[in-house]
Amino acid sequence: MKKTAVSLVALLAAGPLPLQAQDIALDEIVVSANLDETEASRSGATVEVVTGEDLRSTADLRFSDVLRRLPGVSVNTRGAMGSQAGISIRGASQNYVGVLVDGIDVTDPTGTQVAFDFGQLGTTDVSRVEVLKGSQSALYGSGAVGGVVTITSRRPTEEGTHQSVAAEAGSNDTLALSYGITHLSDDWEVALTLSHIETDGFSNASEADGNDEADGYRGDRLSFYVARTLQSGVRIGINGFTEESKSDYDPAYYLPGSLSGQRLTYDEITAETIALGDGGSFDERLDRSSTGLRAFAEFDTGPVSHTFSVTDFRTERTYFENELAPNYLDYDPVTGTYGTAMRQTENTYEGHRTGVDWRGGFDAMGGRMILGAGWKNEDYDQTGDWGNLSENSSTKGVYGEFSRSLGDLDVALSLRHDDHSIFGGFNSGRVALAYRLDEATILRAQAGTGYRAPSNFELFSFYGSRELQPEQSRNVDLGIEHEFSEGTSVRATAFYLEVDDLIDFDRTSTGCPAAATNGPGCYSQVPGTSRRSGLELSGEMALTGTLGLAAAYTYTDSATNASTSWASVPRHLVAVELTSDLTPTLHGRIGVTAALDRPDDFGTPVDNYSLVDATLTKDIGSGREAYLRVENLLDEEYELVPGYGTSGRAIFAGFRASF
Template identity: 25%
Template sequence: MRSYLNHLAAPLVLGLTLPALAQTPSPATTVLPETIVTATRIPTPAERVPAAVTVITRADIEERGYQTLAEALATVPGLRLVQIGGIGQQASAFIRGGASRHVLVLLDGVPVNDPSEPNGAFNFGNELLGDIERIEVVRGPGSSLYGSGAISGVINLISRRAPANTPMQAFGEIAGGSQGTARGTLGVMGSMPAWDYMVAGQGLTTQGSDATARRFNRDTRETEDFRGAAGTARFGWNPAAGTRLEGLVRWRENRSELDNIPNDDPNYTGNDRRWYGQLRGETALLDGAWTTGLRLALTEDRRRYLNLPDARSSASTDDLYRGERQVFDWGNRVRLGDVGPFAQSALAFGVTHEREAVDQQSGSPSFRTTTNATARSTALHAGVQGQVGGRLDLSAGLRQDLADDYDGFLSWRTGAVLQVPEANSRLILAAGTAFKAPSLYQRFGRIGTTFQGNPDLRPETSFSWEAGVETDLGLFGREDGATVNVTYFDTQYRNLINFNATFTSLANVERAMSRGVEVGVTMRPAPWLDGRVAWTATETRDEVTGAPLARRPKNVVAVSARVSPTDRLTIAPEVLFTGPSPETAAYSNSGAFIGGLTYNKAGTVANLTGSYRVMEGITAFAEGRNLTNSRYEPANGFATPGRSLLVGARFVF
């Protein structure tokens, strides 16, 4: 059975077992097989896991012209991406109605949410994709594996790996186009019997477009420049069969012009830099039945925002954020085989220890926000899975997080998949809990003498369940000529953190809910043509005020296709429709602030990418984004970047 939106893969195994201690090397432009190797190297067919992961492969990134992580995620079912401007601008992801701080982002299995961000949310507008092999988006609770922050979803960026039995392979691309945009990637990778390596560098520069909505009377149509670069190096050693050691280092730095609403700001700039590294090793015991491994990882984030006085404003800004995360993980996976009524059983267990540190100063001199704090936590986690009767797959996972300075949390997740081959269908049922620990700012931050964080805050928590069915339909002369997927989800959020009644501190005072349906239809009328429609309908509510949650539209529809009339040419159109979305802060055309609940207008964005293989190893491409030049506002006052065209070529030798 095929899954809609090209790939659905092993979600609950990700949510039950270990972070990625090792991954099988794969070619630079591979298409994931129907049975994939998950984070624990336990091969699990997509049809056997009771939740959905949308997998964006290297081929998808190239064929659809995705330059940044924000662009790649925009059409994922159940995920609403809100970016306040173009490349490099702040971008937030809302999965299944959850808050942006409830999405945990990983790089090769390691959390990379910046600890110095006041709420712990991730900025999806910064990451370039030249060194990324695939992106896995897990919808639903993931705290049973990843702990804090994985309430509504987990997004794992998996970096490129050397192809097997290839001593050296060079890859790269060069492109340029409208808005003064230039983009390039250059890398080399290879593998030998005992060694493998990958080194890559990438960069992007653009004059950008006007992020401020032109409906404002005082809009100056000033564009926002962006310059970004990243470098990645990985080296692996296999000293003996079943044993592997690996090191990875990644650096990324962006410089961008920023904007304010309702008035343009001519000299507001930002610098965002991250260093990331990990060392890991694993070895197989008991003839490969038991694999044990260790991982050490370090992430350092530094962000600075500078705004000097100008003719439009006498205010000044010099904000500095430094965040650091250290991770130690010991993971084990055991193949149990047949145990009683369970076949193909597996057990995973381990210990994870994390240390976070923040040094942050922002705001005006008279109203300065500061945070200087450190926190540690340790977690024990375990998961099991097995199959009963050849068609019922069962999974369960448990994790206990223990922290030095807030109440810990016991998270769990369980699920079942029932194969119904008589109807070419599978039925899915899953449920679980998740949590988000209070950030260091929420616990220890200060704003002048008027605000003090609350060290007694409890974690934000959730309970989620989902039920779904996926069916192949016999059309166009083939058994899987069409695939229909329907999933209902429901989440209850408790102990959400907000200001207290006097705005002098924070408290666990909010409750919320979200529920909805994800519907996907994939049509395969011919070997050279397939089309996909994904519709997500979401209802959210603040259970204290009764109002809908901000920036969560009721309806989002993504339509995409892949047309390959020859083995050389691929055309990939993509259209995203977003319905009206609620806002709690808005501005009129004159720039006057509008309080209370308002709605942004609906909007549609259309993209088109074409690729042509000129010769073996060289492909020319053209990428057109926002073809209708829509000025739709994902967030009130911030417009979608204008129409753009990029042309270039990529190579693999």
Template identity: 35%
Template sequence: MKHLLTTASLMALVALPATAQDNFDLGEITVFANETPRATDRTGATVEIVTEDEVQASGTVQVVDVLTRLPGITVAGNGGVGAASNISLRGLPARYVPVYINGIDVTDPSGPQTQFSFGGLLTSGIGRIEVLKGSQSALYGSEAIGGVVNITTLRPTRPGTELRLGAEYGSYNTRSASLAVLTRTDRADLAFTFARYVTDGFSAADENDGNTEDDGFSGTQATLTADIRATDRLTLGLVLSHLDTETDQDGFPPPNFVIADSDDREFAKRSTARLSLAHDGDRIDHSFALNYSKITREYPVGFTNRFEGERREAEYKGVTRIRNVDLAFGLSYTEEEFAADTVTGEYDIAAVFIESQYMLGANTDLTLTRRYDDHSEFGGFQSNRAAIVHRLSGNTRLRASIGNGFRAPSLYELFGPFGDPTLEPEESRSAEVGVAHDYANGAGVKATLFYTEIENLIDFGTTTYTQIPGTSRTRGVELTGEVPLNDRIMAFGGYTYTRAEDRNGNQLLRVPEHNVVLGVDAQWTDQWSTQLALNHIAGRADEGFPAMPQADYTVVNATIGYAITDQTDAYLRIENLFDEEYQTSAGYGTSDRAVYFGVRASF
């Protein structure tokens, strides 16, 4: 099944009684890297976790800006906030990286590829982000070749009711406000988050090419979650969310396909819902869930004016323990459909999975996962993953994993105006090996070698989408570390080298060979704090006729925070501190130096 944990299971983790926390330390928990929650030092998969505090400290307004501080992740955007903004993970583009919010697959089934644009997703209301890397089709099915991004919105963490308010104003006449209401009782956890963001923006087509028209954005997002403990063993869950955006865009209209000022505007709405039930049995814990998502996009001046996609999912999972083996098993059924103006299409996928987590002694954990997907258009596909971690000492861990995956052609690739119903799924294999070490002073380092190959790539040919025989490869190394300079200052950094090539050895578009992240978090006094983050990107190629090299760039962002009281803080965020002129996508502009002031309070 695509979603691997009910909301109730996550809440059970964060709601451990204080007495239990006093007696033992579970360490950092990964919720989505396996079928059941697990301490990060007991999983062989590579997973990056961003906590709510880290999201807040970054001061960034877009989730994608938080993600680009993680190793192996880069972004290509078509302008400012709201414009199409897609990530690449270890050299693989967004169509290989599904995104889940509160357990719901939010990738767009109506797009040319089934993928997610981060352009309008704001950090307001975000509680936690987990990025799982490598082929994960054994866990998540189709598309999960590069990895998976799992996002969880805010949840209450202590009894009572908490009210959070936020407001921000800054460059480009940008205004935003946010609200969160979090309530916990003996029998229920309730959370409501709301955010509104409006900006005049800057030209999506790069102003350095003579474009002067501002391209604005307005967006509203709201989420309601509820977990009700009906009995000591039965928990009911509910998730409702809605996102409504309006984005000015600069496209590439014929006949010259030059990106330039235009009055283009896109209107988009995304609604999701999830109902779940979790039962704590004597021998087997059961969970059930129904998911629904719908997205509509209207682009009045485009070749296609209206896109509409729907996804319906039903899931079951059972979890038990047999001696030293944690066993999870389950099944799922998914229906997807799309409409692009008058063109329509649909398919369904039924899946069954089993995962075994073995304790091979006190210092070694092995996880084996197998999944079988039955696609209504392509028949069956079996995905497997093996992941192992060995603790050489209390502070050193060796990890390795290997798996295969697939990406079924999207509905648009099959049935759209340029589609080909004879396309077959892409298939992948991936492997990684890594080592991590934690030092007594709080420092830590991690190194990972990774490799992925994809066969029968689907790409756009002369007039239609077509299958390209051969093997595309991405491989490289990730190096990350953090070190406390003293008890108030923490330095962090990461470097990723990626070599991504198609079957002919040509560099894949928008994938940098070198990605460097450096930064400092400082808590100077009990009131004053700062964060400085540098991102250097080098060695890219981008779209053109033919493809052309893109200029390297270095961008520095800074955030200064001040705690007015224990419940209220103010911050100053400076984006592009040194006013770098750069592009993440050829022809599209990025922000000049911009300054934003915000206030956050909780009661």
């Protein structure tokens, strides 16, 4: 059957053969686009797919580096490995993006806004990534306004028992080690991965402000997957992960300059910091741990296929700080500014999410019907110098989807109703269409609504309000894909997203308990609509039998924003990659990513940047290979987030073996 390119992962990496991994055949399955597994060519939604071969080709260590090459995705890292890293999909920031790891919702229920921090996630146990774009609350509930990132860990792919090892060392005294084992038989699927990463890092506070201390990171992770098919045909399983890390960080968001909208350099407060014995180094520490578990059962009763799952996710973060911080008891109502004081603080945030979900699928009316129901509860516990807080909220929902093929047209209709314990009910819907104009051309259209429920911090904290209502979104995107020949294709997608009643920190509001003692400043609903629109263009070309070129361009128009919480993203994002089989055993790739026309930082222009990275992979034989990866090849000075540092030229060498 003829192949049609529907997800141009060449911008992430080429496989061992040029661009082989970037073409998705008509029968490739994506799991995130609909409630039921769907052939990629029959999905009306745009899905970017990153395969295991793609990950091996780039040899990226940080997961955020994988995402930054995808069209429509912007990544903001606040320093070295272990520092906070968030993403935006088509201009919608991380608190509007759902993240699932092996079916477990890993967004942090203790965050100011519920979001996932990609800063400590590596790639060693990742086998596949899907990035679904557009408002998807009809499928995934609250928070899926900009899209959903679905991450799948290592899975067995070959019969028998297989093992793998990997080691990497390089700049900033970085060391990464991993071990994996899988087993596949008629009845059993088993996979386990152990990984360790440590690095001295570089200064998370920008070196442009005179900071040269190293902010290090050390993390360990275990992930596993076990499934068994019983003689009755019932399939049961359990999967999960546990991880712990320690990292240094520079909490610039606590500095008084961040409250006044002015950038404050660390040099300005070095003397006061030294007086507290910190030696001028802003090496505050974050201890973090998280654990996720999912148990599931899959079985049939007559014509109905059932999936029942229970998930449990726990996270804990403890911050140790010795910093100049705003003194919230010293507020000047005339100037609207806070005083400052030196503080030594320790604060712990514990989150717990429990979920139960049932899903049943059956054939109906010439198509496929999926019905489901779910419940989740989120606990938030905060202790320490910033005060104590213990609250929870819960959501129960019912949902359904009907999909059908009508000749060359595939239709999916999705509806969902959620009932939140605080604000009550909310409805969301989506329609997705894919039309095969001919064997080489696919037209796609998607329209949907979404919502983001207020976080527990926004609802219950000293600065929160229980009167907050969900933010509401509407999304439309239209796309066309065409394959000219094997390995040469183009895709264009126009998108539009708008959100009403954004929740933001209003420095003039008096509607929360904090205002009674600290002066104005609370979370509140912002009237009006924030809009994002734009265009994604991507393509790939097989230049020769061993040389491939891929490119992507994303234009985002952010002209209308009602709230500062709506993420600021570059107007132009560009990614270009050249790959080649230099010899039968030597594969090379070089890529360029650039951000142009970046939004101002409180009125201060932010410089554009372009980065070059390269990877060289050598097949040694017998399942072994070595690689060399160079990041920021031209040693460019730049900032992804104003005030936060980035790496200069960095070189890493690695070895991988399977047996």
